[in-house]
Amino acid sequence: MAVSHPRSRSAASTSRPDRQPGAHRRLPSDVLEGQGVGSEEAYDLITSELLLDGSARLNLATFVTTSMPERAAKLMADTADKNIIDKDEYPQTAEIERRCVNILSRLWHAPEGDVATGCSTTGSSEAVMLAAMALKWRWRKARQAAGKPADRPNLVTGANVQVCWEKFCRYWEVEPRLVPLEGDRLHLTGEEAVKYCDENTIGVAAVLGSTFDGSYEPVSEIAASLDDLQARTGFDIPLHVDAASGGFVAPFLSPDLQWDFRVPRVASINSSGHKYGLVYPGVGWVIWREPAALPQELIFDVNYLGGHMPTFSLNFSRPGSEVVAQYYMFASLGFEGFRQVQGQSQAVAAYLADSIAQIGPYQLVSSGRELPVFAFGLKPEVDRYSVFDVSERLRERGWQVPAYTYPANREDLAVLRIVVRSGMSFDMADSLLEDLREKTKELDSLPERLPEHLRANKRAFSH
Numbered sequence: 332m333a334v335s336h337p338r339s340r341s342a343a344s345t346s347r348p349d350r351q352p353g354a355h356r357r358l359p360s361d362v363l364e365g366q367g368v369g370s371e372e373a374y375d376l377i378t379s380e381l382l383l384d385g386s387a388r389l390n391l392a393t394f395v396t397t398s399m400p401e402r403a404a405k406l407m408a409d410t411a412d413k414n415i416i417d418k419d420e421y422p423q424t425a426e427i428e429r430r431c432v433n434i435l436s437r438l439w440h441a442p443e444g445d446v447a448t449g450c451s452t453t454g455s456s457e458a459v460m461l462a463a464m465a466l467k468w469r470w471r472k473a474r475q476a477a478g479k480p481a482d483r484p485n486l487v488t489g490a491n492v493q494v495c496w497e498k499f500c501r502y503w504e505v506e507p508r509l510v511p512l513e514g515d516r517l518h519l520t521g522e523e524a525v526k527y528c529d530e531n532t533i534g535v536a537a538v539l540g541s542t543f544d545g546s547y548e549p550v551s552e553i554a555a556s557l558d559d560l561q562a563r564t565g566f567d568i569p570l571h572v573d574a575a576s577g578g579f580v581a582p583f584l585s586p587d588l589q590w591d592f593r594v595p596r597v598a599s600i601n602s603s604g605h606k607y608g609l610v611y612p613g614v615g616w617v618i619w620r621e622p623a624a625l626p627q628e629l630i631f632d633v634n635y636l637g638g639h640m641p642t643f644s645l646n647f648s649r650p651g652s653e654v655v656a657q658y659y660m661f662a663s664l665g666f667e668g669f670r671q672v673q674g675q676s677q678a679v680a681a682y683l684a685d686s687i688a689q690i691g692p693y694q695l696v697s698s699g700r701e702l703p704v705f706a707f708g709l710k711p712e713v714d715r716y717s718v719f720d721v722s723e724r725l726r727e728r729g730w731q732v733p734a735y736t737y738p739a740n741r742e743d744l745a746v747l748r749i750v751v752r753s754g755m756s757f758d759m760a761d762s763l764l765e766d767l768r769e770k771t772k773e774l775d776s777l778p779e780r781l782p783e784h785l786r787a788n789k790r791a792f793s794h
């Protein structure tokens with residue numbers, strides 16, 4: 332686990348060769364060395380060491396941006412010293428953040444004329460924490476005003492949600508109600524969601540789209556079921572849309588899809604600027620429909636940086652360069668540019684999905700036509716090898732294509748997933764297909780089932 336690091340063995344040794352005078356210096360591992368290696372050597376050594384990381388371009392596992400225009404990277408380096416929280420020192424960066432919030436709130440159809448309400452965050456995880464806290468606070472206030480107990484909040488999502496929702500529930504003591512998947516239903520639906528709602532439900536979260544297969548949950552259908560629930564029971568349950576990826580895809584590629592503030596029950600939306608927002612990690616966004624959706628008690632006013640500044644965040648200091656880079660992408664691409672970039676990714680994803688469906692043993696779980704992301708499994712008759720074996724063999728060629736099983740109640744469904752991001756060309760897709768065909772042929776030619784000790788380990792989904 333990342334939070335407890337085993338000490339490297341060399342730390343225990345008192346006679347490291349680099350302690351000899353004149354010997355080649357090494358990078359510190361566990362102890363801050365008395366003497367540094369010097370700035371040039373540190374640069375060389377660290378750069379060499381980082382070559383051991385995978386090649387980001389061949390990583391088809393991550394949703395996070397791995398290539399940006401050179402100018403954007405320069406702009407980020409130029410603005411790395413700006414602290415986003417210090418709005419007094421950096422008022423123009425604050426203004427740029429405000430513009431981004433306005434742009435997103437328009438893009439997601441927040442009611443015209445209202446003040447745009449939202450902020451940048453460190454990715455969708457922090458954005459979800461803030462949005463879900465607002466849900467919890469609103470629910471508690473309403474319960475208290477009605478003289479009812481407010482000690483057993485719950486939150487309803489599909490079992491396919493990203494781990495940040497389970498984190499929120501554990502950290503903020505809210506009961507997670509994860510609606511299990513069933514048969515071909517691999518994400519949340521309205522009909523199922525309302526079965527899990529009651530007077531203690533602080534909100535329902537719908538995902539656009541699912542990290543498991545890129546599919547969009549039916550936001551307007553879930554909202555309609557919640558409208559119906561309210562008519563029957565009086566429970567007025569807000570809907571949040573976790574559009575970590577879809578928030579930067581659907582507005583450009585599915586402009587008629589009703590998933591955003593056009594649906595009156597949608598109270599807030601988050602998205603990751605560092606996914607299809609096309610910015611390097613980590614920037615995210617959270618936007619509320621209107622100021623009233625964000626309880627004022629959550630906003631702190633700080634005056635110690637000079638001036639009075641309202642802040643709503645879990646972090647305090649963080650780089651302003653992320654927000655500047657987001658603004659750069661908006662300014663340089665415009666709506667049409669975003670539509671082209673995402674359209675290209677979707678075309679490559681659809682091409683890959685259709686081609687993979689033609690390779691004998693595979694069957695598609697999704698087709699890359701919502702998010703440019705799709706999952707595919709093996710046909711039931713394939714029993715000599717598993718998706719985990721396919722994943723491992725692709726890795727031998729440098730491709731990272733993760734394999735995992737679905738959550739409850741479809742733990743039996745094991746898939747591979749491909750995330751197509753900006754920078755993946757048709758030529759790269761063809762190389763991947765060639766490697767996949769070759770590796771599949773090898774696996775298909777096995778005379779019998781792979782023996783247990785040669786099989787790749789089965790893995791549950793890890794985000």
Ligand SMILES: *Cc1c(COP(=O)(O)O)cnc(C)c1O
Pocket residue numbers: 394453454455456457493495538539540541542573574575576603614615
């Ligand atoms: C990636 C993702 C998150 C978490 O986003 P970060 O920006 O990595 O913190 C949350 N929800 C969904 C649906 C995601 O895809």
